Structures are given as C-alpha cells and as structure tokens.
Amino acid sequence: MVVYMWNNRGQHRSVIASIRAKIQERAASVSSFNLVYVKRDANWPAHLCAQYASRYRVDCTWGPRPPLF
Structure with missing residues (x-):
C-alpha cells in the first residue's frame, strides 16, 4: 500500500x-x-543493514555483496 x-x-x-x-x-x-x-521474509537483510548503518553512522556503498553481520 x-x-x-x-x-x-x-x-x-x-x-x-x-x-x-x-x-x-x-x-x-x-x-x-x-x-x-519486498515480501516480509526478504526484509530481514534490509533490517540488519539499517541497524548497521544506524549504529555506526558511516557513509558507505556496498558492492554486490552486503557485509556479513
């Protein structure tokens, strides 16, 4: 929606x-x-990326693979 x-x-x-x-x-x-x-089950990686960005407050661009959390 x-x-x-x-x-x-x-x-x-x-x-x-x-x-x-x-x-x-x-x-x-x-x-x-x-x-x-995005389907709910695919949202978990996005949630982890958002947490990482919020916690460390760094500007970065990830290539084809996001970092391992």
Missing part, C-alpha cells in the same frame, strides 16, 4: 501525507531513490 501511495502521490490524500512529504524531501538530496515492495 505504501509503495502504491508513493507512486500515485498526486491522487491521494492520507493521514501519512506529512511523513510522505518528509521522505520526498530527503529523497531529493540523494542521487537515486527507489521505493519497492
């Missing part, structure tokens, strides 16, 4: 409009931003 609302943001008014606006503002400051649907 969130991906659909993002892709069709001109057509929807919702309670998350302010959050969506903040995401859009921050996304404008990076060279590439994509929002895609």
Whole structure:
C-alpha cells in the first residue's frame, strides 16, 4: 500500500501525507531513490543493514555483496 501511495502521490490524500512529504524531501538530496515492495521474509537483510548503518553512522556503498553481520 505504501509503495502504491508513493507512486500515485498526486491522487491521494492520507493521514501519512506529512511523513510522505518528509521522505520526498530527503529523497531529493540523494542521487537515486527507489521505493519497492519486498515480501516480509526478504526484509530481514534490509533490517540488519539499517541497524548497521544506524549504529555506526558511516557513509558507505556496498558492492554486490552486503557485509556479513
């Protein structure tokens, strides 16, 4: 639902409009931003990557393989 609302943001008014606006503002400051649907069981690696980035607060780009946690 969130991906659909993002892709069709001109057509929807919702309670998350302010959050969506903040995401859009921050996304404008990076060279590439994509929002895609991922099945729940595939979200665990993304969760680990986000925890790592949050904990160590480092800017980095990972190649074809993410680091082992």
